[in-house]
Amino acid sequence: MSTHTNEAPQASFAHGPFRVLRTLGVGGYAKAVAAQDIPSNRMMCIKVSQKHNLKHTALAISKELGVYQRLASAIPCPAAKFLMGLEFSFETKDEICFAMDLMASDLDHLMIYRSSYCYEHASRWTMQIALGINALHDLGIIHRDIKAENILIDIRENARIGDFGLSHLDADARPLNRQGAYATSVMGTLHCMAPDILLNISIPSYMKYGPPVDWWSLGCVVFRLPLFETQQHILSYVNWCTSNGRTHRQYPSFQNLKDNFGDLISGLLDPSPTSRYGFNEVSGHPTFLYPCGTSAFVDAYSCGK
Incomplete structure (x- = not known):
């Protein structure tokens, strides 16, 4: 909201x-x-x-x-x-x-009206959202509606995940298995909805899904282009990713992104939940590595103002 x-x-x-x-x-x-x-x-x-x-x-x-x-x-x-x-x-x-x-703003508003400001903070906010998603999963929670509108920015310019009304709460309240299957309900917002959820629209309860759906949504937030406006757009992207004739690993729209973000988004938007990037892959990704080889995630908490 x-x-x-x-x-x-x-x-x-x-x-x-x-x-x-x-x-x-x-x-x-x-x-x-x-x-x-x-x-x-x-x-x-x-x-x-x-x-x-x-x-x-x-x-x-x-x-x-x-x-x-x-x-x-x-x-x-x-x-x-x-x-x-x-x-x-x-x-x-x-x-x-x-x-x-009361938060200062939300990411959707800032992306529309202050895009250069968002670019300046993109790496730090991505880390903070990733840490928030991982914390939810450790508590047995799948958010299921990660999108720019639900990322709030506080007065210290830190990102916070909000709006938990569509979340799945595992009864045991224990860390979720990354490859575990926990729900089949169609929840979320279409342009950020993982294909794992989308498959259950036409065939109810066709596929159980788990924590990887939130990492797909993070990829949509980081990319922030109207790539998936309709269900057909998502299915077309999935078909491209799974076709044998493609010559590049990265979708054409991702190839010109700077600072390894193209590879990061390709990993987050992997149609297969078993090979999709999760917290370990994101936190160890070259996008967040210092020249000495240490991940910026080591300082992610202290970089919050």
Whole structure:
């Protein structure tokens, strides 16, 4: 859900202990508003779901709350700083509300309006998102909707993954097996949806999938071009990757990318989940290697401002 605070319609009224300032964005089952906590003057983002829609939204609300509870109960880890946390939740007569830190912007907004700024931070933000995805997988969570709109940027210019309403939570809350099969539900946003999920659209429950679907989505975020606007675009790309007649490993659109990003994206967008890049391949990729051979991931936590 988008959380940029400029170019938004203004409003000002009391909402319980909050003064709601403006609508930040509207998602599939909730809207986000910027609000000031009246007693402390703290600025927060409040995610508001209407109770009259519970028939359609209860599952997403339950999943998101489940993720926040799991994040809160987990042993503290440095990667948690790259995941949105829930400050508290409350309800009114008509609404269910999640309160969290107000972010400075979201990656989708920045890519549209400040592309050079995004390019400047691309490597660091990619590392932070990768650490966040890996932390989720270690907690038994598959996000299933990694996309630019769900990557929030805080006031210290660090990336955080948010919006967990489509997540899969493994019952055991243990680290997920990289090649494990955990779900068949079609969840996510088409232009960032892995073929492992996509195959279940036409044939329900055709293929079980696991953590690699999030790494495919990361590849879509890093590339940030409308390569996969439709289901047919994804299938055409998969057909190209699996054809025997191609002369290059990299898809033509990736070949001119700088700093080894073409190879990184090719690995993340591998149609086969068994050979698709995961955290080990991303963290050890030449894109993130210093001249001395050490991975920049070693300093990823300290490079957060």
